[in-house]
Amino acid sequence: MERQGEMGLEVLSLTYCPVPLLSPAAMACHLVSQDGKHDPVPLPNGIAVVLGRGPETRVADKKCSRKQVELLADYKQQAVRVTQLGVNPTSVDNQELGQGKSATLREGQTLWLVNRSYPHGLRFLALAHSPRKTLLDFFSSKRQPQLEGDKDEDEEHPHKRLKAPSPSEEDEEEDDIVATKLRQLQDTAAQAQGAKSGAAPQPLGGSWSLPPHPQDSWEQHSKLLVFTKEGVMPSTKVAGFDLDGTIITTQSGKVFPTSPDDWRILYPEVPQKLKQLQREGYKIIIFTNQLGISRGRLRPEVFKAKAEAVVGQLGLPIQVLVATGTGIYRKPVLGMWDHLCQKANGGLSVSIQHSLYVGDAAGRPPNWAPGHKKKDFSCSDRLFALNAALPFHTPEEFFLGWAPAPFQLPAFDPRHLDPDGPLYDPPNALLVWPTPELVVAVGFPAAGKSTFLKRHLVPAGYAYANRDTLGSWQKCLAACTAALRQGKSAAVDNTNPDLESRRRYIECAQDAGVPCRCFLFMATLEQAKHNNRFRDMTETGHVSVTDVVLNTYKSKFVAPALSEGFSQILQVHFVPRFPDARLAALYRQFSDG
Numbered sequence: 001m002e003r004q005g006e007m008g009l010e011v012l013s014l015t016y017c018p019v020p021l022l023s024p025a026a027m028a029c030h031l032v033s034q035d036g037k038h039d040p041v042p043l044p045n046g047i048a049v050v051l052g053r054g055p056e057t058r059v060a061d062k063k064c065s066r067k068q069v070e071l072l073a074d075y076k077q078q079a080v081r082v083t084q085l086g087v088n089p090t091s092v093d094n095q096e097l098g099q100g101k102s103a104t105l106r107e108g109q110t111l112w113l114v115n116r117s118y119p120h121g122l123r124f125l126a127l128a129h130s131p132r133k134t135l136l137d138f139f140s141s142k143r144q145p146q147l148e149g150d151k152d153e154d155e156e157h158p159h160k161r162l163k164a165p166s167p168s169e170e171d172e173e174e175d176d177i178v179a180t181k182l183r184q185l186q187d188t189a190a191q192a193q194g195a196k197s198g199a200a201p202q203p204l205g206g207s208w209s210l211p212p213h214p215q216d217s218w219e220q221h222s223k224l225l226v227f228t229k230e231g232v233m234p235s236t237k238v239a240g241f242d243l244d245g246t247i248i249t250t251q252s253g254k255v256f257p258t259s260p261d262d263w264r265i266l267y268p269e270v271p272q273k274l275k276q277l278q279r280e281g282y283k284i285i286i287f288t289n290q291l292g293i294s295r296g297r298l299r300p301e302v303f304k305a306k307a308e309a310v311v312g313q314l315g316l317p318i319q320v321l322v323a324t325g326t327g328i329y330r331k332p333v334l335g336m337w338d339h340l341c342q343k344a345n346g347g348l349s350v351s352i353q354h355s356l357y358v359g360d361a362a363g364r365p366p367n368w369a370p371g372h373k374k375k376d377f378s379c380s381d382r383l384f385a386l387n388a389a390l391p392f393h394t395p396e397e398f399f400l401g402w403a404p405a406p407f408q409l410p411a412f413d414p415r416h417l418d419p420d421g422p423l424y425d426p427p428n429a430l431l432v433w434p435t436p437e438l439v440v441a442v443g444f445p446a447a448g449k450s451t452f453l454k455r456h457l458v459p460a461g462y463a464y465a466n467r468d469t470l471g472s473w474q475k476c477l478a479a480c481t482a483a484l485r486q487g488k489s490a491a492v493d494n495t496n497p498d499l500e501s502r503r504r505y506i507e508c509a510q511d512a513g514v515p516c517r518c519f520l521f522m523a524t525l526e527q528a529k530h531n532n533r534f535r536d537m538t539e540t541g542h543v544s545v546t547d548v549v550l551n552t553y554k555s556k557f558v559a560p561a562l563s564e565g566f567s568q569i570l571q572v573h574f575v576p577r578f579p580d581a582r583l584a585a586l587y588r589q590f591s592d593g
């Protein structure tokens with residue numbers, strides 16, 4: 001049966017909740033006893049809660065019915081509709097309602113449960129903010145990140161920011177708050193639902209209050225495809241799976257499929273295990289990287305048909321998220337996970353600790369088990385789980401019960417950079433020289449040279465020469481010569497890996513009679529690759545650096561020496577500093593398997 005709520009909410013009388021339990025703003029609402037008689041009673045959004053005489057309110061007064069009032073919270077309006085169910089009068093401030101009549105209760109007003117007794121008030125509460133600062137937050141803010149001159153509040157107080165808890169620490173706290181609030185909301189909602197329908201309350205983790213997906217559908221969001229099978233239900237518990245090598249393998253025995261229908265379910269245990277998960281209230285989701293789609297090697301329709309066939313064979317309501325290219329959606333980066341949490345789970349928050357992820361790209365070395373000689377082609381599944389802090393299993397561990405295999409994480413770990421480490425060595429050197437000089441940068445592409453020079457030397461009056469913007473080393477040399485002639489210092493921001501590329505600038509400084517210093521950027525090849533991917537995901541207008549270019553730098557590199565004519569060589573360390581927490585959180589994610 002359907003009826004129209006007073007505040008415009010459509011409410012089905014028993015179990016259907018027309019708005020998500022947690023609104024995007026992640027709020028909570030409680031009914032608070034003004035004389036402290038009982039604990040606050042959570043009022044979930046859009047779910048009617050019936051209160052009266054009983055242990056919850058500690059009201060023993062027989063004048064108060066056991067079902068004295070129905071309370072229906074509307075988080076959007078920050079109000080609660082109160083309907084008097086009992087015979088004796090319920091009041092909101094001075095207004096007596098009368099049986100079957102309703103009134104709106106807002107924060108600051110008093111609800112007298114019965115006969116001007118048992119005063120209660122409302123408390124709306126924002127649950128911190130979203131449980132995790134996500135990529136989607138970042139990209140939906142449309143901010144063009146620029147470290148230089150970017151005046152966030154903390155920019156004025158860099159030390160304050162550096163000492164603030166890391167985003168991961170913040171996230172943990174926020175996750176805890178959200179998990180606790182969610183549990184309270186769901187417990188109460190489950191009780192209310194059970195009380196009204198006569199059914200037993202369902203346990204945390206189900207998707208009982210939200211409707212199942214009505215029919216098979218595909219959506220596209222930039223480089224993300226989402227398939228939702230009819231019957232998929234939102235849930236706080238997610239069981240995530242990689243596709244190739246985890247749920248399916250090739251029928252031909254080849255590493256890569258030879259045709260669209262060259263696949264079979266990997267292990268006979270897979271369907272049963274997935275069915276069991278579904279019975280336990282998990283939402284089952286496949287997260288798959290399919291770079292071939294944006295590279296033009298795999299037509300989207302062909303892959304879509306395959307995904308539907310796999311889900312069809314499993315016979316379960318499964319959602320499939322497909323990253324079709326590079327960028328934020330490609331595992332191990334969390335774009336697909338964030339999409340699920342923010343946009344594809346009916347507004348229900350996902351509980352990380354009650355969820356899990358299974359994948360075969362697990363960084364296992366050669367011979368990781370008898371008869372399994374090949375090393376894993378990548379570690380992207382394990383890193384995806386690590387980025388999201390999800391419990392991780394390989395398919396053999398999860399489906400076959402094998403013991404955990406050894407594995408290796410990548411050499412560069414973006415979570416372990418020291419924001420308080422020294423900017424450069426030797427520490428007693430001057431960063432800005434008091435008289436005119438020429439600074440020559442040496443370092444991998446994407447090592448952080450431009451960022452550093454623009455942050456530290458350009459504001460001190462150094463002329464800045466960069467081949468990417470000026471077009472050639474000749475133009476860089478001319479710009480340096482001109483600056484030195486004017487009595488200014490200059491900094492040249494090129495990779496300058498070898499003696500020849502550096503010699504021109506050293507001679508330029510010698511001609512002008514000023515010292516020439518070398519700033520050697522210490523970021524490794526692995527970090528430079530990570531920085532490059534980070535830059536690709538966060539900035540426009542910079543050409544992505546290929547691995548060939550990075551490897552060429554490495555092969556050409558000759559360590560700079562004072563004997564070349566440098567007056568000093570500073571080793572510049574990568575000290576992480578970001579304009580906001582979302583970028584910091586993105587940088588700390590492993591970005592490649």
Ligand SMILES: Nc1ncnc2c1ncn2[C@@H]1O[C@H](COP(=O)(O)OP(=O)(O)OP(=O)(O)O)[C@@H](O)[C@H]1O
Nearest residue numbers: 445446447448449450451531534535575576577578
């Ligand atoms: N100290 C830092 N903290 C956080 N991010 C940084 C820092 N330094 C650089 N980055 C980021 O790393 C990426 C590469 O930095 P940058 O463009 O300065 O490198 P580069 O060495 O000048 O590259 P190229 O030689 O290709 O021009 C950018 O996305 C930048 O925002």
